[in-house]
Every structure is written in structure tokens, then in C-alpha cells.
Amino acid sequence: GAGVSQSPSNKVTEKGKDVELRCDPISGHTALYWYRQRLGQGLEFLIYFQGNSAPDKSGLPSDRFSAERTGESVSTLTIQRTQQEDSAVYLCASSLASGGAGGNEQFFGPGTRLTVL
Amino acid sequence: GNSVTQMEGPVTLSEEAFLTINCTYTATGYPSLFWYVQYPGEGLQLLLKATKADDKGSNKGFEATYRKETTSFHLEKGSVQVSDSAVYFCALRGFNNNDMRFGAGTRLTVKP
Numbered sequence: 001g002a003g004v005s006q007s008p009s010n011k012v013t014e015k016g017k018d019v020e021l022r023c024d025p026i027s028g029h030t031a032l033y034w035y036r037q038r039l040g041q042g043l044e045f046l047i048y049f050q051g052n053s054a055p056d057k058s059g060l061p062s063d064r065f066s067a068e069r070t071g072e073s074v075s076t077l078t079i080q081r082t083q084q085e086d087s088a089v090y091l092c093a094s095s096l097a098s099g100g101a102g103g104n105e106q107f108f109g110p111g112t113r114l115t116v117l
Numbered sequence: 118g119n120s121v122t123q124m125e126g127p128v129t130l131s132e133e134a135f136l137t138i139n140c141t142y143t144a145t146g147y148p149s150l151f152w153y154v155q156y157p158g159e160g161l162q163l164l165l166k167a168t169k170a171d172d173k174g175s176n177k178g179f180e181a182t183y184r185k186e187t188t189s190f191h192l193e194k195g196s197v198q199v200s201d202s203a204v205y206f207c208a209l210r211g212f213n214n215n216d217m218r219f220g221a222g223t224r225l226t227v228k229p
Contacts, residue, residue: 033217042221043161043206091161093217104210105151106217108161 004109006092012115013082021077021112025094032075033106034067035091043091049075082116089113119144123207123220130197130227138192138223140181140207150174150183150190151208153219161206164192197227 005024013019025032034046045059049069060066064082069075079086093106124139142148152164152174165174170185179194190207207220 035219043219045218048217093161105163105166106153110160 004092004094004107006090006109006112008112009110010113010115012117014117015084016081018078018080019082019114021079021090021092021114023075023077023092023094023109025073025075025092026107027073029094029096029107030072031095031104032069033093033095034075034077035093036061036088037091037111038088046077046090079114082114084116087114087116119148119209119211119218121207121209121218121220123205124223125221126204126223126225128223128225130225132199132227132229133196134227136192136194136197136201136225138205138207138225140190140192140220142188142190142207142209144188144209144211146211147185149210150181151210152179152181152190152192153206153208155204155206155222157203164205197225199227199229201225202227 004026007022011019030051033048035043036046037043047054047057047059047067051072052069064080067077089111091111092109095104095106120143122141149168151166153161154164155161165176167174167183170183173180173182181190181192183190204222204224206222209218
């Protein structure tokens with residue numbers, strides 16, 4: 001694809017409901033990242049995938065958050081039993097994976113704005 | 118673990134003023150360093166990067182030099198414009214992995 005896409009662009013849900021957020025990375029990008037950006041704040045790292053595996057899950061805020069990636073492409077971020085403090089923009093990014101001093105750029109999607117009522 | 122600390126905002130400048138946004142990092146090995154920019158209503162995009170010590174990244178009049186001795190990557194521009202108003206994020210990628218860490222962001226407002 002031309003860029004990283006995310007769906008839905010906006011999601012309003014009631015407290016306690018589960019939500020699934022989707023990310024389609026750029027074709028051929030083996031690294032995929034999820035971030036959370038609360039209103040007026042910086043990016044909070046959640047998780048990243050190298051291929052289909054997630055070497056670092058330390059950023060996930062609680063066990064209500066999980067993510068998976070299949071076929072080295074699409075990734076879904078699932079939030080169970082949503083709380084009001086989960087309201088934020090969830091950003092996905094992808095990059096080529098080279099390791100070493102490649103300095104590969106991350107390309108960001110437009111984000112999903114989640115509002116928990 | 119790796120981390121990035123950047124100057125808190127907001128920063129408000131007049132047009133043509135000199136800009137510095139400080140960024141320091143903590144990392145093992147030799148990370149790559151980035152500045153990303155988020156213009157109002159838009160997604161994050163790469164502004165510049167540097168992949169080894171003493172490298173200078175530059176783009177759109179902005180510059181940042183990778184200083185290993187001070188573990189810094191300060192962003193500078195000699196003469197800011199109103200169109201530079203945005204949020205700027207310093208970021209780091211570890212040498213042996215693709216783990217990215219971002220600073221909290223600095224909001225810049227440039228007034229005419």
C-alpha cells in the first residue's frame with residue numbers, strides 16, 4: 001500500500017466494552033509499532049513486532065491490552081473492558097527491519113481516536 | 118533501558134527567532150537518533166535523523182548533531198517561521214533492535 005493505514009479512524013465505546021484496533025503496515029515492512037498518545041501528551045510506547053513476534057511487551061499498560069500480528073502484515077490491538085483512561089489516539093507505525101545502524105525511518109498511520117464514555 | 122528526555126514546552130517564539138529544543142538520551146551501544154514533527158491535524162513525520170556520532174541531520178532549515186560525549190541531539194533552526202508551529206518529538210532507536218523510544222514532545226508556536 002501507499003502508506004500505513006489504520007481503522008477505524010474514530011471509535012466511541014462504552015466503559016467495559018472490548019475494542020479492536022487495526023493496523024495495515026506498508027508492504028514489506030517487517031517491524032510494526034503501537035503507540036498511545038493522550039491529549040496534549042507525547043507518544044507512549046506500547047509494543048512492537050519484529051515479523052510476527054513481539055520481543056518487547058513491556059509498554060502494555062495492563063493485562064487488558066493485547067496485540068497480535070499475523071502473516072507479517074496486519075496487526076490488531078485489543079483493549080478489553082475499556083476504561084475512561086484508555087481514551088487516546090492509538091498510533092501505528094512500520095519500518096524496514098535491518099538492525100544495526102540502519103536508522104530506518106518509521107512511517108506513521110493517521111491513528112485511531114478512541115473515546116470511552 | 119533506552120530513554121529520551123526532551124525540553125518541556127510549550128515554546129513560543131516570534132517569527133525569525135532562533136530555536137533550540139534540547140534532547141538528551143540514555144542508551145546502551147550506538148543508537149540512531151531522530152526528530153519527528155507533528156503539524157496541526159496531521160500525523161507524525163520524520164524531520165531529520167543521524168545514525169552515528171558527530172553526524173548532523175538537516176532538513177527544512179532544521180539541524181541536529183549527534184553528540185555522543187554529551188548524549189544529546191538538540192534541534193536548532195536559525196530563523197523560525199509561522200509554518201514551523203508544530204509538536205516536535207525526539208526519538209531513539211536501539212542499535213541491535215527496532216525498539217523506538219520517543220520523548221514527550223515539545224509544542225512550538227511561532228507568532229508573526
